[in-house]
Amino acid sequence: MLRTSSGSRSPVEYLARFRAGYRGLQAEGYEALTTESHVRYLKPVFFDDRLRVHARCIDVRGARFRYEYVLERDGDVVADGWTQHAVVERVSLRPTRFPGWLAEAIAGAEG
Numbered sequence: 737m738l739r740t741s742s743g744s745r746s747p748v749e750y751l752a753r754f755r756a757g758y759r760g761l762q763a764e765g766y767e768a769l770t771t772e773s774h775v776r777y778l779k780p781v782f783f784d785d786r787l788r789v790h791a792r793c794i795d796v797r798g799a800r801f802r803y804e805y806v807l808e809r810d811g812d813v814v815a816d817g818w819t820q821h822a823v824v825e826r827v828s829l830r831p832t833r834f835p836g837w838l839a840e841a842i843a844g845a846e847g
Contacts, residue, residue: 775817799831
């Protein structure tokens with residue numbers, strides 16, 4: 737099972753802790769595109785189930801980063817997975833290095 741950060745949140749909530757969240761990244765001229773995703777279902781999940789999503793950001797290198805996820809229902813792991821992302825310039829969509837301020841903030845939060 738993946739380890740989770742204490743008090744971990746969804747990726748959008750996670751990013752919101754740093755400089756105005758995803759909208760802040762966009763305002764600085766960046767986008768974060770999803771390039772790959774994987775999920776492994778361990779137990780059935782049903783409509784209206786209340787799930788807790790644990791997310792952590794790892795492997796921040798150059799223009800790439802990865803989120804790992806664990807989904808729980810009542811403390812029982814029902815799925816896990818990951819998404820791979822690439823940081824690009826918002827207008828040109830060309831790969832660009834992960835913003836240094838955000839890489840430092842994530843390293844501090846995940847370290």
